Amino acid sequence: xxxxxxxxxxxxxxxxxxxxxxxxxxxxxxxxxxxxxxxxxxxxxxxxxxxxxxxxxxxxxxxxxxxxxxxxxxxxxxxxxxxxxxxxxxxxxxxxxxxxxxxxxxxxxxxxxxxxxxxxxxxxxxxxxxxxxxxxxxxxxxxxxxxxxxxxxxxxxxxxxxxxxxxxxxxxxxxxxxxxxxxxxxxxxxxxxxxxxxxxxxxxxxxxxxxxxxxxxxxxxxxxxxxxxxxxxxxxxxxxxxxxxxxxxxxxxxxxxxxxxxxxxxxxxxxxxxxxxxxxxxxxxxxxxxxxxxxxxxxxxxxxxxxxxxxxxxxxxxxxxxxxxxxxxxxxxxxxxxxxxxxxxxxxxxxxxxxxxxxxxxxxxxxxxxxxxxxxxxxxxxxxxxxxxxxxxxxxxxxxxxxxxxxxxxxxxxxxxxxxxxxxxxxxxxxxxxxxxxxxxxxxxxxxxxxxxxxxxxxxxxxxxx
Numbered sequence: 315x316x317x318x319x320x321x322x323x324x325x326x327x328x329x330x331x332x333x334x335x336x337x338x339x340x341x342x343x344x345x346x347x348x349x350x351x352x353x354x355x356x357x358x359x360x361x362x363x364x365x366x367x368x369x370x371x372x373x374x375x376x377x378x379x380x381x382x383x384x385x386x387x388x389x390x391x392x393x394x395x396x397x398x399x400x401x402x403x404x405x406x407x408x409x410x411x412x413x414x415x416x417x418x419x420x421x422x423x424x425x426x427x428x429x430x431x432x433x434x435x436x437x438x439x440x441x442x443x444x445x446x447x448x449x450x451x452x453x454x455x456x457x458x459x460x461x462x463x464x465x466x467x468x469x470x471x472x473x474x475x476x477x478x479x480x481x482x483x484x485x486x487x488x489x490x491x492x493x494x495x496x497x498x499x500x501x502x503x504x505x506x507x508x509x510x511x512x513x514x515x516x517x518x519x520x521x522x523x524x525x526x527x528x529x530x531x532x533x534x535x536x537x538x539x540x541x542x543x544x545x546x547x548x549x550x551x552x553x554x555x556x557x558x559x560x561x562x563x564x565x566x567x568x569x570x571x572x573x574x575x576x577x578x579x580x581x582x583x584x585x586x587x588x589x590x591x592x593x594x595x596x597x598x599x600x601x602x603x604x605x606x607x608x609x610x611x612x613x614x615x616x617x618x619x620x621x622x623x624x625x626x627x628x629x630x631x632x633x634x635x636x637x638x639x640x641x642x643x644x645x646x647x648x649x650x651x652x653x654x655x656x657x658x659x660x661x662x663x664x665x666x667x668x669x670x671x672x673x674x675x676x677x678x679x680x681x682x683x684x685x686x687x688x689x690x691x692x693x694x695x696x697x698x699x700x701x702x703x704x705x706x707x708x709x710x711x712x713x714x715x716x717x718x719x720x721x722x723x724x725x726x727x728x729x730x731x732x733x734x735x736x737x738x739x740x741x742x743x744x745x746x747x748x749x750x751x752x753x754x755x756x757x758x759x760x761x762x763x764x765x766x767x768x769x770x771x772x773x774x775x776x777x778x779x780x
Contacts, residue, residue, distance in 0.1 A: 332367045332375060335393055335590065338447060339381060340365065340440055349437050351391060351451060375410060381453070396590075398444050409497045415439060417445035417456050419592040419740060421556075425483060425586070430585035432479045433586055442633075453585045461563040462578075464610040464683045466623025468630045471582025472566055474637045479586070481641030484553040484597055493593045494555070500591075504545055510674035511537045514768060525673060525699040532703070536711070543710035544666045546657050547596045553646075555588060555595035559603045563588045587741075597646075598659030601638055605631060605660070606667040607678065612730060613697045614682040616737035617690050624734045628727060635723065651718075657719045661726055662709025665702040673699025693740065699734055704729050 317325065343356035359365070363385045370378045372394075381391040396415045419439035426433050431454075438449040462468045492772055513519060514529040521527075529537060556563075565587055567579020608627050615623035635657070642648040648656070671677045673695050684690045708714050717725070 317663065318365070328369065328377070331395055332369075332379070334442060335379060335381075335395055335447065336365050338440060338442060338738070339391065339393065339438075339449060342440075342449075349435070349451075349537045352437060355383060355391070356484075358389070379521035381449075387397075391437070392450045392452050392507050393615060394441065394585065396446045396448065396449045412446045414493065414590040415448055415766045417493050417592065418588075419448055421589040421592045422432065423590070424486065425479075427481050428486065429479045431583065431585075432475070433589075446506060453565050453587065455565040455567045455579070455583050457566055457568045458562045459584065460561040460565045460607055461682065462566065463561060463608045463630075464681070466611070466615050466620055466626055469578040469582050470628065470630070470633065471519055471578075472584045473633050475582070475639035476564065476584055477634060478641045478645075480556075480559075480600055480618055480638060481557065481645045484600070485645045486554045488551075488554040488594045490551045490594050492554075492592075497593050500557075502713075504541075504548070507544070507670045508541050510670060511541060523570050524696055525703065528700055530702050532707070536707075539712075540662075540710045542708045543662060545705070547663060548596070550596040552597050553594065555593055555599050556589065556591070556605075557593050557595060557599065558588055558591040559586070559606050561598040561604060564604070586588045596659055598663055600668065601634070602663035604634070605664045606671065607681075609664065609668060609701070609730070610672055610678065610682055610698055612693070613685055613701075613733065613737065614690075616734040617682065617693055617697075617740060618685045619738065621734060621738055624730075625718060628730055629766075632727070639719075648699055654719050654722075657722060658709045658714075658717075660709070661705050661722060665705030665707075665709060667702070668698045668705065671703030673702060677730075693737070696736060701729060701733055 338709045339355075340359060343355060343359060343523065345353060347353050347356065363383050366382050366384050366387070368380045370380055372378050376396040379393045381393055381396070382734070383389045394415075397410065398412050399410050402711060416439060421435050422433050426435055434453045435451040436448070437451065438447065440447045440449075440526040459472070512534070513527065514526050515534060519526055521530075531596060533708045534539075563586065567581060567583055569579065570577055608631060611668060612624040612627045615621075617626070638651050639648075639657075642656070643676050644651065672679060676691075677690050679694060682691075682694065684694070708722060708729075709716075714725070
């Protein structure tokens with residue numbers, strides 16, 4: 315197929331960037347390096363081997379690459395070339411500060427020092443014209459954890475390791491103004507949720523949907539209180555937060571066979587990636603982000619008739635909270651009262667993400683394990699919006715402000731089980747399951763792509779308002 319001049323220019327730019335990355339990495343692979351990988355690559359290059367480079371993801375805020383030796387492909391590096399502008403932003407003059415890459419390098423180093431093995435070791439952070447190049451160890455775990463939730467069967471060995479590491483991260487002292495530019499960018503998205511709630515009171519909105527009925531039952535004043543609680547929690551600076559800890563940014567070991575759902579990698583190891591969004595925030599934020607896609611998968615599996623998969627994931631969430639609470643008591647010295655506040659915050663924030671990301675904006679639904687048609691997606695969005703509002707009431711509402719963790723967890727689980735039973739009426743229960751299509755295709759989901767969808771949606775909404 316013949317490329318247009320614009321397409322050819324883009325391809326040429328990609329190739330030029332790849333050459334630059336190879337040249338710079340080659341310069342730093344030598345005997346004087348403190349890292350064994352870089353020394354080994356330097357020795358191989360001197361012996362006549364060459365570096366191979368492949369694009370993994372990117373094009374909007376960065377390109378990420380797999381770098382390997384041609385003759386010894388098992389020796390690999392990860393590299394990310396970051397741009398000073400986010401191409402998902404329609405404003406051509408918008409600047410995307412490259413300090414984010416410097417901070418990502420710092421955070422990876424910090425986390426590696428407190429929990430070795432849970433993050434790829436950062437090697438280099440270098441200036442490349444008006445860009446930044448981040449070079450790290452190739453992660454020993456390189457499949458997104460989201461795939462296991464799409465499967466409906468999750469490696470339980472990951473849970474205590476991840477929970478412990480998260481509690482350790484949140485015990486680290488942090489400058490309250492660390493990565494302040496990221497905080498300001500994220501605050502711009504919150505009004506979208508407020509508009510989404512207010513829109514449901516519009517007489518022209520579908521009045522018969524479950525979400526619309528629930529919102530009108532709550533009333534505008536209650537919705538405004540829930541929104542204010544959400545923003546208030548975000549603005550807290552209680553601890554260091556990864557701030558982007560959804561299950562696409564948690565890597566686990568690849569399955570030995572993509573067609574065998576029950577088998578996992580040999581060690582149950584994991585790695586946290588994409589640290590550029592890290593900020594000081596509230597303690598519950600990270601785990602709330604981790605919960606969100608699994609809950610969406612619970613709904614999708616129930617719509618498919620896979621009750622067992624839905625229940626498997628709910629059990630994983632119970633285990634995750636139990637291990638996290640124990641780790642907070644060990645590393646964060648949290649008492650029962652503190653844990654209660656944290657759990658309320660987690661449930662409230664989970665609700666806000668379900669409502670905003672899945673119901674209002676319809677993001678990430680394309681990654682859910684649907685086996686039906688577009689009607690399944692519509693049903694799932696309505697279900698997740700309903701659950702989202704309910705969880706916001708549980709976590710942020712005054713009615714449950716003094717509810718214990720055990721009681722609140724029971725309410726949370728009961729709401730999910732009730733929703734599972736409601737959705738199973740659409741399709742009878744069945745036993746067969748299939749492996750993640752993302753895994754089968756080798757596709758990796760990037761944050762930049764999700765942000766692009768978000769920006770496009772917000773831009774469309776603004777256009778319609780005008």
